[in-house]
Amino acid sequence: MSLKLSDVERTWLNDDTAPGRAMAMRLVVRAAEFLGAERMVPIVSAHIDGCLYHGDGGVRFVETLRERGATVSVPSTMNVGALDLGNEERVRADAHFKAMARRQMDAYLDLGCQPSWTCAPYQAGHRPGRGEQVAWGESNAVAFVNSVLGARTERYGDFLDICCAVAGRAPFVGLHRDEGRRANMILDVTGLSPRLKAMDALYPALGAILGAEAGTSVAVIDGLPTDISEDNLKALGAVAASKGAVGLFHVAGRTPEALDVAAVLSDQLPVEVITITAADIRAARDSLSNTRAACLDCLALGSPHFSEAETRRLAALAGGRAFQIPVYICTGRHTMDSIDEDGTRAQLEAQGVEFIVDTCVVVTPILKDLGGVLMTNSGKFAHYATPNTGYDVVFGSLEDCVCSAIAGRVERAEAVWR
Amino acid sequence: MAIDVCARVLIDGAAQGCVLRLWQPISFWGGVDPANGLITQPLHPNFGAEIAGTILALPGMIGSSSSSAIMLELLHNDVAPAALVMAEVDAILGLGVVAAEEIGLNGIPVLQCPIDAFVSGHVATISRGGGIRLGGTG
Numbered sequence: 336m337s338l339k340l341s342d343v344e345r346t347w348l349n350d351d352t353a354p355g356r357a358m359a360m361r362l363v364v365r366a367a368e369f370l371g372a373e374r375m376v377p378i379v380s381a382h383i384d385g386c387l388y389h390g391d392g393g394v395r396f397v398e399t400l401r402e403r404g405a406t407v408s409v410p411s412t413m414n415v416g417a418l419d420l421g422n423e424e425r426v427r428a429d430a431h432f433k434a435m436a437r438r439q440m441d442a443y444l445d446l447g448c449q450p451s452w453t454c455a456p457y458q459a460g461h462r463p464g465r466g467e468q469v470a471w472g473e474s475n476a477v478a479f480v481n482s483v484l485g486a487r488t489e490r491y492g493d494f495l496d497i498c499c500a501v502a503g504r505a506p507f508v509g510l511h512r513d514e515g516r517r518a519n520m521i522l523d524v525t526g527l528s529p530r531l532k533a534m535d536a537l538y539p540a541l542g543a544i545l546g547a548e549a550g551t552s553v554a555v556i557d558g559l560p561t562d563i564s565e566d567n568l569k570a571l572g573a574v575a576a577s578k579g580a581v582g583l584f585h586v587a588g589r590t591p592e593a594l595d596v597a598a599v600l601s602d603q604l605p606v607e608v609i610t611i612t613a614a615d616i617r618a619a620r621d622s623l624s625n626t627r628a629a630c631l632d633c634l635a636l637g638s639p640h641f642s643e644a645e646t647r648r649l650a651a652l653a654g655g656r657a658f659q660i661p662v663y664i665c666t667g668r669h670t671m672d673s674i675d676e677d678g679t680r681a682q683l684e685a686q687g688v689e690f691i692v693d694t695c696v697v698v699t700p701i702l703k704d705l706g707g708v709l710m711t712n713s714g715k716f717a718h719y720a721t722p723n724t725g726y727d728v729v730f731g732s733l734e735d736c737v738c739s740a741i742a743g744r745v746e747r748a749e750a751v752w753r
Numbered sequence: 754m755a756i757d758v759c760a761r762v763l764i765d766g767a768a769q770g771c772v773l774r775l776w777q778p779i780s781f782w783g784g785v786d787p788a789n790g791l792i793t794q795p796l797h798p799n800f801g802a803e804i805a806g807t808i809l810a811l812p813g814m815i816g817s818s819s820s821s822a823i824m825l826e827l828l829h830n831d832v833a834p835a836a837l838v839m840a841e842v843d844a845i846l847g848l849g850v851v852a853a854e855e856i857g858l859n860g861i862p863v864l865q866c867p868i869d870a871f872v873s874g875h876v877a878t879i880s881r882g883g884g885i886r887l888g889g890t891g
């Protein structure tokens with residue numbers, strides 16, 4: 336049962352001529368031991384979540400890797416940092432915070448990581464194929480790459496993701512293995528109305544249920560349309576990974592490993608069946624808000640980062656009308672490039688949108704006040720906004736969010752949830 | 754009366770402190786303030802509790818993989834628990850401790866065992882090799 340390293344892996348672990356790689360191997364080996372791995376697996380890509388500034392310790396860690404000469408051995412994208420690099424004044428932090436955050440981001444680039452600065456790398460061209468072994472961090476990206484793309488990663492935390500990228504190895508456990516990807520829970524949503532299933536805001540609510548029920552288990556959802564958009568699967572997985580520790584879910588008929596429910600069910604574990612009703616969905620939706628206030632201070636969209644399609648949908652819903660409150664759209668450079676070209680960006684900015692690029696309003700101090708009411712269509716923002724920003728949260732559909740921001744007060748359509 | 758527990762060792766070490774038992778899983782990122790070690794997740798049953806210096810008994814982990822980074826910062830800022838005792842193995846917090854050791858900070862023991870017998874406020878003494886004594890005078 337104990338960990339067996341290959342000859343080359345053992346060499347790297349004690350290689351004085353490559354101390355950076357040796358440090359990375361030490362961390363990967365410790366993780367493998369924690370997790371009870373019997374061997375390592377070579378990886379083909381990594382997504383690195385370690386570039387958000389949480390304090391000086393994290394900067395010291397990556398600078399130590401750099402001092403010791405480490406470089407990544409596989410293509411590696413970067414998650415959000417703590418700065419909007421094009422507009423550093425947007426971040427309301429002192430000079431020490433900004434200098435250290437910049438140092439941390441620079442050090443990761445020096446290791447060979449790509450300046451993607453997004454929590455949705457899978458919408459920025461980083462799309463490993465089904466069955467490929469990877470090491471990804473950032474809980475929503477882990478859920479997406481496993482579930483929607485069918486590549487294989489465990490939930491890698493800060494430090495382990497960059498160390499796997501440097502070593503080119505990951506512990507061969509859990510979601511890397513066939514048996515770890517089998518479902519032992521069925522979420523049966525066949526009883527929900529077609530109208531509810533066609534609504535984007537269903538998916539964060541369903542994700543909240545999935546996260547609470549599944550915890551770390553793998554579930555298969557039965558009864559959803561087979562043409563659900565990637566943006567909706569992104570929203571579902573992001574909430575499930577925030578409310579629980581979901582690293583993989585299957586959607587029968589939609590995700591690559593789940594031709595049907597039977598194709599992904601475990602033949603070894605007992606299977607629990609949970610039937611979801613419209614009332615459950617409404618309760619889950621309500622759990623994503625923590626105030627009934629009608630007043631509203633800002634709208635925050637884009638956790639995970641807003642896609643081009645989501646940005647265009649917002650523009651269409653707003654129809655050129657001006658927003659009465661600040662509207663923050665958090666996104667990556669990949670989206671900005673495409674909406675710059677045809678004037679969508681300029682039009683939305685004229686209506687009152689502030690684009691937050693390379694980072695987001697919940698991971699770094701950007702919001703204007705220390706508290707207030709924030710509305711969002713993101714279940715992940717709903718989960719993290721209050722502890723991280725002090726704002727109370729109202730969750731609503733994108734339509735609700737746009738109407739509310741134009742009215743300057745909370746407006747939610749209730750009938751659609753019946 | 755003291756209870757002796759034998760835990761699986763993830764990171765070895767000795768420690769003593771008062772138990773803080775969490776009643777729900779928590780994400781350290783967004784759930785614990787790395788500057789002062791206070792639990793900041795508003796709806797968490799242990800909201801407001803201070804984890805610094807405690808023997809922190811965790812029923813499980815949820816949420817963000819950035820929790821490793823918060824663990825490192827807690828150690829960097831001297832407001833970390835004295836030890837972690839986890840009902841379920843999760844590499845995320847342990848990796849934060851290993852990363853701290855790599856940059857020259859002192860780590861803490863990280864152990865795995867059932868946490869049913871852990872009562873907040875009682876003294877727990879952890880010795881090298883995974884022995885935990887609950888209650889008594891240590």
